[in-house]
Amino acid sequence: MKCTICEHRCTITEGGTGICRMYTNTGGVIHEKYPDSYLTVMPVSIETIPLLHFAPRAKLLQVSSVGCTFSCPGCVSGVLIGDIEGMAHALKTIPPPAVVARAKDEGCSGIVFCLNEPAVALPSFIRLAREAKGAGLTTGCSTNGYFTSEALEELVPFLDFVNIGLKGISDNRYLACRAAHAAPVFRNIRTLAEAGVHVEASVMYLKGGEDEVLEVARHLAAISPDIPLQVMRFVPFGDAGLSEEPTILESERLCDALHDILPYVYLFNSPGTRCLDTVCPSCGETIFAREFYGPMGARTLRARNGARCSCGVSVPVIGEISAVGFDEPGMLGGYRPTRALEMAEAIRVCLVSGESPAPPGFWPGIAKEEFIGGLHDRIQTIDGYLGLIEDIGVRCGRSKEAAALHDYISGRIETVRSSVCDNPRPRVYYSMGTPLFALNAGRFEVCLAETAGGEVVNRQIVRKGKPGVNLSVDEFSALNPSIIIISGFLSAPPEDYLCTCSELGLRAEAVSRGAVYALPPGWDFGSPRFVLGLMAIANILHPDRCSFDLDAETALFYRRFYDRDPETARPNRSFCMPGSPASGLQPSDPVGGLKNNEPG
Ligand code: SF4
Missing domain, CATH: 3.20.20.70 (Aldolase class I)
Structure with missing residues (x-):
């Protein structure tokens, strides 16, 4: 029998399915x-x-x-x-x-x-x-x-x-x-x-x-x-x-x-x-x-x-x-639910070290409106995220592996905290994509930069959006950060970022020093790899105290939790400004061709 719903026009045999399997x-x-x-x-x-x-x-x-x-x-x-x-x-x-x-x-x-x-x-x-x-x-x-x-x-x-x-x-x-x-x-x-x-x-x-x-x-x-x-x-x-x-x-x-x-x-x-x-x-x-x-x-x-x-002139708008x-609320609306499901999958993949399919009860629990709706708050703090790892471990029958991932991340966090605790805190601005888009103060990335020893100026912005708000030129200048971090998701090369700063006439200490850094995808939100981002940010903010070997740490993380080496293909964009060797991230640094939600 031919299915005539879409132009694939699949032939479906008795008991079989077509391309969409639906x-x-x-x-x-x-x-x-x-x-x-x-x-x-x-x-x-x-x-x-x-x-x-x-x-x-x-x-x-x-x-x-x-x-x-x-x-x-x-x-x-x-x-x-x-x-x-x-x-x-x-x-x-x-x-x-x-x-x-x-x-x-x-x-x-x-x-x-x-x-x-x-x-x-x-x-x-x-x-x-x-x-x-x-x-x-x-x-x-x-x-x-x-x-x-x-x-x-x-x-x-x-x-x-x-x-x-x-x-x-x-x-x-x-x-x-x-x-x-x-x-x-x-x-x-x-x-x-x-x-x-x-x-x-x-x-x-x-x-x-x-x-x-x-x-x-x-x-x-x-x-x-x-x-x-x-x-x-x-x-x-x-x-x-x-x-x-x-x-x-x-x-x-x-x-x-x-x-x-x-x-x-x-x-x-x-x-x-x-x-x-x-x-x-x-x-x-x-x-x-x-x-x-x-x-x-x-x-x-x-x-x-x-x-x-x-x-x-009238714009043709209906209704x-x-x-x-x-x-x-939370992760509801638009394509956010799919991001929520991906975040759960990104943790599960770490616990099963590869491609093992989810057990039958896993997705019904995860796809519930209460779970997706509540996920947003749980993933905005490090403790909340660690709790989520344990929860996903229970849901997919891998509590022991979840405990191991939890312990690994907690250990690195403690090392970072103790390394930066008594150092002066630089003023950090966390933005996404372009200079005038500021992440909400309550976001996970802000929490990460604070844990890495920064004073995050986003806390001065009272408006909230999803995941942040547009700033005016004056608001940006008033924040006057000494270091700018561009999020790993929906990111931008620092050279483009600085070019936009110049076009818009944006002034800040970080802009004049070229102290603008972009993180690789998945290193600051939505994946357990945030622990790599935490170490990268600590390197950037406190080069006198921190010099984590990010190549070695990435390789260790991948072997232990994905059961494979990081990809060797290099991303075709730079992740930080030249001349900042202490960050451990260089313009063509082999961070592994990481994708936004890879490999989960
Ligand atoms: S892909 Fe699905 S909808 Fe399209 S023709 Fe095949 S079975 Fe029908």
């Missing part, structure tokens, strides 16, 4: 393996889907399941498609009326299928969307857009909005995701736009892929210049290489070029970027001011009434602009 054939009928079943159901703000030109600041009920029709290197939702059978234990069957009732109870104006591909649960999604529309809710999804024409025809009547995640425009880019062609996706964008569905497109931007993105923009402009284009700066989750990650500066330059083709272009995964704002295409006035709000997410800070510029936005 449909099977019973007695000549193809049906979903897990109908009306969801991994997460939670309220989110619309800008985390992300959608920027549809009902700004709206609160939607986001549903997700597991599985995908694609397999893209570096996928932000990779944890949802790697071990489908294991993850399926965590699915909960919730009939459409119950999902709609939850949306109403939560005060949501719509329902959105997001985080994984809705094509893997199309009959369920259509049943849910029909129920939701009957109850007066808006409906939509985030999708790779690889539907067949006949499947899309069934879905269109139930869609108000859609975000199509483009891989590029060449068949090669689609082949990398194990799909054959780009053409069906652009065909479907046209179908959706002509049917009156609100369409936004996001495109993955990999280093060196500027022409691909420019060509995508030309094709979208030919369909409708009103389609907002979201440039997703590639961040290598999973197994993808660091060398494919463009810098924020490169991405901003690309966005500038894209504005010659499309009026509404936005840059994601780039904390502090100026390219999340909507500016009037005629006079350049800011109509919507936005801030980075986690991976693939944004938050609206200010909006001009009616999305109308003082020069008279009402809510006066206030919805702030998701």
Whole structure:
């Protein structure tokens, strides 16, 4: 039997499955393996889907399941498609009326299928969307857009909005995701736009892929210049290489070029970027001011009434602009739940020293809303994180290994503490991506820098965001740090960082001394490898007291907890400014080609 839901058009034999492993054939009928079943159901703000030109600041009920029709290197939702059978234990069957009732109870104006591909649960999604529309809710999804024409025809009547995640425009880019062609996706964008569905497109931007993105923009402009284009700066989750990650500066330059083709272009995964704002295409006035709000997410800070510029131009925005936005608690909202699952997996992998699949009860416990919601607070302190290691150890039946990891980390922390305890504390500023994006004072990274003997100036900032806030030039100058650390996640090369400081006229002792350091991914958040980051920061802050051999420590950590050597491939970017040998991190230092969540 042929499945006609997506353009793979899999042949599914009796009892077998297709590429996505989410449909099977019973007695000549193809049906979903897990109908009306969801991994997460939670309220989110619309800008985390992300959608920027549809009902700004709206609160939607986001549903997700597991599985995908694609397999893209570096996928932000990779944890949802790697071990489908294991993850399926965590699915909960919730009939459409119950999902709609939850949306109403939560005060949501719509329902959105997001985080994984809705094509893997199309009959369920259509049943849910029909129920939701009957109850007066808006409906939509985030999708790779690889539907067949006949499947899309069934879905269109139930869609108000859609975000199509483009891989590029060449068949090669689609082949990398194990799909054959780009053409069906652009065909479907046209179908959706002509049917009156609100369409936004996001495109993955990999280093060196500027022409691909420019060509995508030309094709979208030919369909409708009103389609907002979201440039997703590639961040290598999973197994993808660091060398494919463009810098924020490169991405901003690309966005500038894209504005010659499309009026509404936005840059994601780039904390502090100026390219999340909507500016009037005629006079350049800011109509919507936005801030980075986690991976693939944004938050609206200010909006001009009616999305109308003082020069008279109206930005094509559908629906009402809510006066206030919805702030998701903890790790809930947007793509944060997938990060939460990855963090649990990053610990589990250390405890099983390799690839051993999770026991059946593991994911159902981890994927619970209470666990994901509560995780945020637990991972903001070192003691909380050590407690989480023990918890994960119990959940995967590896308490002894968890105790060994706990003891190893505790021992290194004690060594760092005793080395720096009576030394003067330098003023440290911890930022993410660009100079004007400051991490929240309550973040784990801040705790790490304090443990390493720094006085972290982020504590002077009272505003909070996720994971931080934009600063003004004056606020930055007032902090006047003597050392700046750029986080390992959504990072930036120090030379780009200093270049931005110079462009913005930012003044601080750290800037004039060039004392700007970036940590490798996973060394300051979300992985037990934070212990390596702690030692690296101690080297940077107290070169007179600390000279940890980070190469040797990395090799030891990998052999002991991943049962292998660190990768030998070097990351194609520098991790600190030249001339700071005491940090132990040099511009092409062999820190091991580490990825954001490698190897978990
Ligand atoms: S939805 Fe799944 S089974 Fe159906 S054609 Fe696509 S990949 Fe194959």
